Amino acid sequence: MSWTEHAIWWHVYPLGFCGAPVRDADPTPAPRLRRLLAWLDYAVELGVSGLLLGPVFASSTHGYDTLDPFRIDPRLGTEQDFDDLVDACRARGLRIVLDGVFSHVGAEHPEVLRALREGPSSDAAGLFDIDWDHPGGATPRVFEGHGSLVRLDHAGPQAADYVTRVMTHWLERGADGWRLDAAYSVDATFWARVLPAVRAAHPGAWFLGEVIHGDYPAFVAASGVDSVTQYQLWKAIWSSIRDRNLFELDWALQRHNAFLDHFVPQTFVGNHDVTRIASTLGPDGAVAALAVLMTVGGIPSVYAGDEQGFTGVKEDRLGGDDAVRPAFPDSPAQLAPWGRDTYRVHRDLIGLRRRHPWLTTATTEPVSLENTRYVYRTRSADGASFLDVTIDLADSATVTIRDAGGDVLWAHHV
Structure with a gap:
């Protein structure tokens, strides 16, 4: 049995969490990562089994513009x-997954600058996707229109070797897996070339691809990743509760069942790229969203701060992520x-999920369904166990979870 079958992640964006300056021209080096040490017992008490970390490697600003992944x-x-x-995580039985930015690097990456300086025949040139015949001179192709993010040349051998070396290096230093940032923007065959070599050295490693749209099972099959981010379910959870249209949630859960036939999705109601669930739904709606997350199949994550009811709205502007990536206090004792x-x-x-580990691969079926009231049965893969979950949005969001005997295991009523 793989350790990932019991994984529940605490998702942390370290640069924000640890109070690192993101846009300072000349930031002061400091051991800010050590701030996380004071929060590990808190993570254990919360009930999670590991940290899903955002970028921790040398970068220019927000972590996704890498300068040196080693x-x-x-x-x-x-x-x-x-x-x-x-070491501190190991002592507490916590796993660590790192954020691998392998779609692109920062425009100031030393090898990008060397390639542009020395031309297409340089050793560095083959690593990047550069238009050497551009009328205005050699021009790097960039990620989704962001001039500060230069694409790797995923069709060539250098990028595959580079990514393999980075992954292996940090797995050897104690990481347990990788989140593959913007995996959707890279041809799945690239991951299929890279991952077998990494798995050969680290067969227990887990690989999560960030995929937003499209055919999730096809991407998993073609790429060889273990899981992808289940954005379809994320959207359905919050919008069905906000719009009081639980038919949308039922539709998404039927899709989710189909995904579970092929792989175990990574599920969430919050992350570093989206508006906080408490801002979208308010406190009661956020509880209902969490109840769904913790009673359906998948490998769930809780975005750090959501468990405290943090609010924050993502905006499409410079600094628009700041509200959802705040600095945390030095220790949990300083929380409001x-x-x-x-x-x-x-x-x-x-805790309920950990007491019912079969939920990781459970599927759901509707028992009754109306716009504002939904009862679904979540059943183990072998059919031997089930829970019934009732969501009622008639007045405010209320949730009741019952076991197979009809006894209430957990309820939230205003």
Whole structure:
């Protein structure tokens, strides 16, 4: 049995969490990553089994414009600080998954500059997707229109070798897997070339592809990743509760069942790229969303701060992610008291999921369905166990979870 069958992630964006300067022209190096050490017992008490970390490697600004993937970002500290975090996680039984930005690098990456300086015959040129025949001179092709993000040449051998070396390096230093940022923007055959070599050295590693749209099972089959981000379910959870249209949720869960025939999706109601669930739905709606997350199949993650009811709206502007990527206090003792009830709800529902580990591969079926009231049965893969979940949005969002005998295991009523 793989360790991932029991994984529940606490998703942390380290640059924000640790208070690192993101847009300072000359940021001060500091061991800020060590701030996470004071939060590991909190993560254990929350009930999660590991940290799903955002970027920790040397970059220009937000972490996704990499300058050196073999070096910890000086704004976060050193390799020793990373090693100490790994050791502290190991001592508590926590796993670590790293964020691999392998679609692109920062435009100031030293090898990009060298390739442009030395031309197409240089050793560096083959790593990047550069239009050498552009009328205005050699021009790097960029990621989704962002001039600061230069694409790798995924068709060539250098990019595959580069990504393999980066992945293997950090798995050897204690990481347990990789989130593949913007995996959807890279041809699946690239991952299929890279992952077997990495798995040969680290057969227990887990690979999560960031995929937003499209045919999830086809991408998993073609790429060889273990899982992808289940954005379809994320959208259906919050919009069905917000719009009081639970038919949308039922439709998405039927799609989710089909995905589970092929792989176990990575599920969430919040992450570093989207508006906080408490801002979208309010506190009661956020609880209902969490209840769905924790009672359907998948490998769930809780975005750090959601368990305290943090709010924050993502905006399409410079700095538009700041509100959803805030700095955390030095320790949990400094959290505001108003988040305690939300924290207890998270502990209860994560605990319920851990007591029913079959939920990871469970499928759902509707028992009754109306616009504002939905009862679904979530059943184990072998059919031997089930729970019934009732969501009622008639007045405010209420949730009841019952076992097979009809006894209430958990309820949230206003």
